[in-house]
Amino acid sequence: xxxxxxxxxxxxxxxGGEEIRALDDISxxxxxxxxxxxxxxxxxxxxxxMHILGCLDSxxxxxxxxxxxxxxxxxxxxxxxxRNRKIGFVFQxxxxxxxxxxxxxxxxxxxxxxIGGSERRQRALKALEMVELTNRLKxxxxxxSGGQQQRVAIARALVNDPKIIxxxxxxGNLDTHTGEIxxxxxxxxxxxxxTVILVTHNPEIAAVTPRRIEIRNGKIADRVDERLAGLDRxxxxxxxxxxxxx
Amino acid sequence: xxxVNAIIVGFKEIWTHKFRSALTMLGIILGVSSLxxxxxxxxxxxxxxxxxxxxxxxxQKIRVEAQSVPIEQRHMRDFARGxxxxxxxxxxxxxxxxxxxxxxxxxxxxxxxxxxxxxxxxTFMTAGCWPVQAQMMEHVIGHGRMFNEIDxxxxxxxxxxxxxxxxxxxxxxxDGGSEIIPIGRQMxxxxxxxxxxxxxxxxxSETDRKTRELREAELARQRESGTLTLTNKTGTRRDRGWSxxxxxxxxxxxxxxxxxxxxxxxxxxxxxxxxxxxxEPRLSNMEIxxxxxxxxxxALTQIRNIMMVNHRGIEDFSFRTQExxxxxxxxxxxxxxLSGGLIAAISLFVGGIGxxxxxxxxxxxxxxxxxxxxxxxxxxxxxxxQILVESVVIAVAGGLLGxxxxxxxxxxxxxxxxTDNDPVITWGAMLFAFSFSVLVGLAAGLVPALKAARMNVxxxxxxx
Numbered sequence: 001x002x003x004x005x006x007x008x009x010x011x012x013x014x015x016g017g018e019e020i021r022a023l024d025d026i027s028x029x030x031x032x033x034x035x036x037x038x039x040x041x042x043x044x045x046x047x048x049x050m051h052i053l054g055c056l057d058s059x060x061x062x063x064x065x066x067x068x069x070x071x072x073x074x075x076x077x078x079x080x081x082x083r084n085r086k087i088g089f090v091f092q093x094x095x096x097x098x099x100x101x102x103x104x105x106x107x108x109x110x111x112x113x114x115i116g117g118s119e120r121r122q123r124a125l126k127a128l129e130m131v132e133l134t135n136r137l138k139x140x141x142x143x144x145s146g147g148q149q150q151r152v153a154i155a156r157a158l159v160n161d162p163k164i165i166x167x168x169x170x171x172g173n174l175d176t177h178t179g180e181i182x183x184x185x186x187x188x189x190x191x192x193x194x195t196v197i198l199v200t201h202n203p204e205i206a207a208v209t210p211r212r213i214e215i216r217n218g219k220i221a222d223r224v225d226e227r228l229a230g231l232d233r234x235x236x237x238x239x240x241x242x243x244x245x246x
Numbered sequence: 247x248x249x250v251n252a253i254i255v256g257f258k259e260i261w262t263h264k265f266r267s268a269l270t271m272l273g274i275i276l277g278v279s280s281l282x283x284x285x286x287x288x289x290x291x292x293x294x295x296x297x298x299x300x301x302x303x304x305x306q307k308i309r310v311e312a313q314s315v316p317i318e319q320r321h322m323r324d325f326a327r328g329x330x331x332x333x334x335x336x337x338x339x340x341x342x343x344x345x346x347x348x349x350x351x352x353x354x355x356x357x358x359x360x361x362x363x364x365x366x367x368x369t370f371m372t373a374g375c376w377p378v379q380a381q382m383m384e385h386v387i388g389h390g391r392m393f394n395e396i397d398x399x400x401x402x403x404x405x406x407x408x409x410x411x412x413x414x415x416x417x418x419x420x421d422g423g424s425e426i427i428p429i430g431r432q433m434x435x436x437x438x439x440x441x442x443x444x445x446x447x448x449x450x451s452e453t454d455r456k457t458r459e460l461r462e463a464e465l466a467r468q469r470e471s472g473t474l475t476l477t478n479k480t481g482t483r484r485d486r487g488w489s490x491x492x493x494x495x496x497x498x499x500x501x502x503x504x505x506x507x508x509x510x511x512x513x514x515x516x517x518x519x520x521x522x523x524x525x526e527p528r529l530s531n532m533e534i535x536x537x538x539x540x541x542x543x544x545a546l547t548q549i550r551n552i553m554m555v556n557h558r559g560i561e562d563f564s565f566r567t568q569e570x571x572x573x574x575x576x577x578x579x580x581x582x583x584l585s586g587g588l589i590a591a592i593s594l595f596v597g598g599i600g601x602x603x604x605x606x607x608x609x610x611x612x613x614x615x616x617x618x619x620x621x622x623x624x625x626x627x628x629x630x631x632q633i634l635v636e637s638v639v640i641a642v643a644g645g646l647l648g649x650x651x652x653x654x655x656x657x658x659x660x661x662x663x664x665t666d667n668d669p670v671i672t673w674g675a676m677l678f679a680f681s682f683s684v685l686v687g688l689a690a691g692l693v694p695a696l697k698a699a700r701m702n703v704x705x706x707x708x709x710x
Contacts, residue, residue: 083620
């Protein structure tokens with residue numbers, strides 16, 4: 001059984017009597033431990049797909065099984081619980097709480113998981129060790145660089161030991177070099193056996209992942225657009241590693 | 247998230263916006279402190295009124311007054327015998343609910359003239375009575391003694407006075423520098439010489455006592471340091487009239503201090519002008535004390551029945567009780583409490599609106615934060631509790647500060663408008679005001695907390 005199973009998932013919005021299918025009958029399996037990217041131009045529905053996969057939103061039709069649990073019809077409370085225990089998010093704009101310091105930000109998901117103070121501190125430190133940020137524990141996010149902030153966000157995503165990590169344009173707000181470091185971190189997480197899903201419109205980033213899912217007009221494209229997926233570079237003899245700085 | 251955690255987060259949030267939170271709290275502080283202060287003032291007023299009521303014998307006292315025969319019984323007026331000692335005796339023996347009875351006889355002129363020491367004074371509180379009267383009217387002998395049964399039996403020319411009479415005839419302690427105790431001296435009542443054998447204590451309200459003690463301490467200090475200056479101006483003395491306030495019940499103390507009691511038989515002798523009048527004396531009224539206020543109606547019925555039998559159905563008497571006064575106290579306290587409480591409650595309500603306003607501003611400022619918290623797994627309930635706790639923490643902190651501030655408010659009020667009654671802060675009032683402020687905080691936080699809890703995660707995350 002796959003970690004994520006989507007069957008005939010649709011998301012339908014009604015705008016002024018007009019029906020808009022942001023996602024149209026999508027079926028998809030993602031296995032545990034997979035490193036894949038969801039690509040597509042803006043407006044294609046990839047963000048909607050990520051929201052639904054990440055249990056931030058519910059589909060209008062279809063079923064989703066995450067780790068064997070049906071979440072398509074789950075209540076808001078159950079979704080919050082799933083997000084807390086099984087999913088880690090990394091966002092383009094880092095989304096750290098500005099009033100909390102680094103450790104407190106990383107501890108946040110554990111507060112809602114009901115984990116006690118000393119264990120919380122311990123696990124937060126361990127996660128920060130993984131992203132090599134143990135020297136900035138008491139700093140506020142505003143005192144950190146973009147790359148450091150994103151590493152804090154990754155530590156926060158990791159801290160509840162989730163099944164899946166979603167990264168929504170994780171390098172979108174970073175310079176290329178920093179972006180590379182962040183991507184390397186994701187690849188490392190993948191090699192450690194975690195399921196990592198990158199959502200991006202950037203082919204150079206999509207090229208890092210072995211599997212690419214392209215969304216076009218709310219459907220999974222039959223054939224991956226090679227340019228969009230960065231595969232033209234592969235064909236040109238370039239390895240599908242980190243994109244070059246240019 | 248545990249509630250303890252939520253409270254800590256709430257405190258942090260308030261601490262990051264110190265000024266804003268302080269302004270918000272101010273509304274609650276003012277509301278709570280004015281509520282407590284108002285209640286303390288009313289409590290003080292109630293205490294003052296009640297102690298005045300007790301000073302005159304309390305609710306247990308019933309007064310039977312002689313009255314002219316009512317119109318429908320005018321044809322029988324020749325049979326009306328008025329109040330007599332027979333009534334007193336039959337009440338003592340026949341009415342189990344009656345504890346004490348004292349007959350009272352007054353001069354027909356309502357203001358008899360008292361004279362001594364070359365001065366005269368008129369007071370309506372001059373009566374002949376039994377020794378038991380002192381006990382009934384809560385009198386305490388300060389100097390000398392109360393007259394006794396033998397004085398009454400022999401109609402001795404003795405009199406017991408209150409300090410007010412002493413002040414008028416012999417001078418006030420303040421004027422002379424030391425208290426004059428006129429025991430053994432002579433005075434006349436409507437021209438009849440009597441010997442003063444006792445003087446009651448000086449009665450006064452708490453506030454009066456404090457002011458007097460302060461003044462005496464000041465005088466003593468001046469005397470010691472030798473700087474005492476005689477403040478008495480020369481020339482004609484001017485009496486500026488009774489200066490008490492009607493709210494404080496100072497009137498009750500004034501009446502008690504201006505009492506002149508002599509034995510009933512002495513009074514009868516003075517009135518009739520005989521040394522040994524044979525007929526039964528006619529009383530002006532009787533003071534009755536009942537055993538139990540709870541059996542008030544029963545006692546009144548017993549007294550009435552006995553009186554009706556004695557008077558053969560002729561109603562030449564009437565009852566006067568303190569019920570009206572007690573009721574008046576209740577109503578005025580109630581209305582003061584209601585009006586004050588209403589105004590304080592409105593200001594608390596306004597404070598609550600302030601909290602709600604700030605919390606609404608605060609959550610729209612923190613839409614993104616709420617989105618992030620929800621994305622990492624905060625449920626709607628967690629967010630709801632967080633916002634609610636912040637609101638309640640503001641209200642509770644404001645409430646506690648308000649309790650402290652209430653002392654200041656009371657000080658300001660009593661300094662600006664001194665009253666006869668010391669304000670009394672009760673635990674009940676503090677508890678009520680505090681829990682009311684917590685309630686206001688809860689109510690004010692409800693709408694913002696619901697709004698925050700219902701926010702859509704995705705929209706909140708995208709919000710800039």
